[in-house]
Amino acid sequence: MKKTLMASAAAMMMTTGAWAQDVGVSMALFDDNFLTVLRNGIQEMADGMDGVDVQIEDAQNDVARQLDQINNFIASGVDAIIVNPVDTSATEAMTAAAEAAGVPLVYVNRQPINVDSLPDNQAFVASNEIESGTLETFEICKILRAQGKGDGARAYLMMGELSNQAAVQRTKDVDDVIGMDMCNFIEIIDRQTANWSREQATNLMTNWLSSGEEFDAVIANNDEMAIGAIQAMKAAGLDMDVIVVGGVDATQDALAAMQAGDLDVTVFQNASGQGSGALNAAIALANGEEVAQKVYIPFELVTPANIDGYLNQN
Structure with missing residues (x-):
């Protein structure tokens, strides 16, 4: 119809x-x-x-x-x-x-x-969720290249609820962009769900930080998880001018984080x-x-x- x-x-x-x-x-x-x-x-x-x-x-x-x-x-x-x-x-x-x-x-x-x-x-x-993760990840790719990371960059991927179509599609968008020639220098070190939650994302990021792995970016399926990751990184004393962080939704909290210099990209839904x-x-x-x-x-x-x-x- x-x-x-x-x-x-x-x-x-x-x-x-x-x-x-x-x-x-x-x-x-x-x-x-x-x-x-x-x-x-x-x-x-x-x-x-x-x-x-x-x-x-x-x-x-x-x-x-x-x-x-x-x-x-x-x-x-x-x-x-x-x-x-x-x-x-x-x-x-x-x-x-x-x-x-x-x-x-x-x-x-x-x-x-x-x-x-x-x-x-x-x-x-x-x-259309095909646009969301694509816009986010492609912008992160461009930022990392501008930072001189085109010879290799490492990123963590935070996913939403795995039963949710938006989380599935946004994650696929990330993989599709990273599969492109100009962005295939990005390696996803680990991917886990934080169920759209700021609190769960803070805990997840804290666990990742405890591993001691070096990384350059955090790609989150939504802003709440991106903010949770930022909170954990700032608590650990990381320089947010160096780590690239992206989310989706352009919530007011996310825009405040962007104004503070902590969030690099989001996508207005x-x-x-x-x-x-x-x-x-x-x-x-x-x-x-x-x-x-x-x-x-x-x-x-x-x-x-x-x-x-x-x-x-x-």
Whole structure:
């Protein structure tokens, strides 16, 4: 199905005859900086719409809890559902439950395993993860070359939750870039998951530092892990002017770390735009309008050279 998503709430207001009244939203986790911005994007969009109410619930990183929330939304008669999946490999049951009940469902940010076979009244709104890790790693490659490390550089790779499609794709992006002729001088010394967590990344980086291995860069699947790595390195007295660190999301904490000279590169993922886009899609589907089944909001590279344009984005 190739259909067209309306670009803004204003456009929808002109073309939609009736608003969906209730939208149930299940977020994978409230206690996450990026997902908080996404959740706020949904809420702020709803607050600006007449007659639209959103009920946002925290799945607390529990797949069973999330499926219960979706079934409860269906039983309560919501007009549409938005899901930020806990485990992207466990989305088939959610798709099936919503399809059986005839309730439109929109996945946001994390790609469902069945994205290429979603029913007509379901969609996926996110950014294309092929861009994220590619932009991050290619920029790190350029920085290392500029530092004169083109004859050999060593890097640690921090991965997100291994059950999450974004972590899988961003890690593949890293490997793909390092496989390129101009970047194949980079060696990944070790790769481990820190589950998107700043605290877990601090612990992981501390363990790596205790090994005494020499390294030149840390490539993280997200900003929270990059910040955790930075905290461990600074606690150990490492010179952050020498170690290259990259992340993804361009959260406010990450931008502050970049301004401090600790983070070298991040990639802006428009969390608020994904949230508002998901709500637009959910309402359009609930009102019988045509929506693209895959709606991508572009990633954007952020470095110290262009950081000023992103300081108030999230």
